[in-house]
Amino acid sequence: MSDKSLTHKERALMDLIYAKPGQSVAELNRLLKDNSSYSSTRAALSRLVDKSQLVTKQSGTKYTYHPIADQLSAGTSAIQRVMDTFFGGS
Secondary structure (H helix, E strand, O other): OOOOOOOOHHHHHHHHHOOOEEEHHHHHHHHHHOOOOOHHHHHHHHHHHHHOEEEEEOOOOOOEEEOOOOOOHHHHHHHHHHHHHHHOOO
């Protein structure tokens, strides 16, 4: 997983996608708890693609989102960043 930090919304989207890969913007937008607009959810997903966190796949007439890294690798990387930031890596 990239070292670029994720916003709260981006983390929420990643959690939803790890729980069920292959969801569309509309599906993810319905699951978000922050009453986001469709366009703001689409923009956040686009940023995650730009940050190399997600890849899109065409499924019929819609695009679906899939994580690039598996959840274990992503979690391990996140924990390492916390250790480095707050505890000097130890």
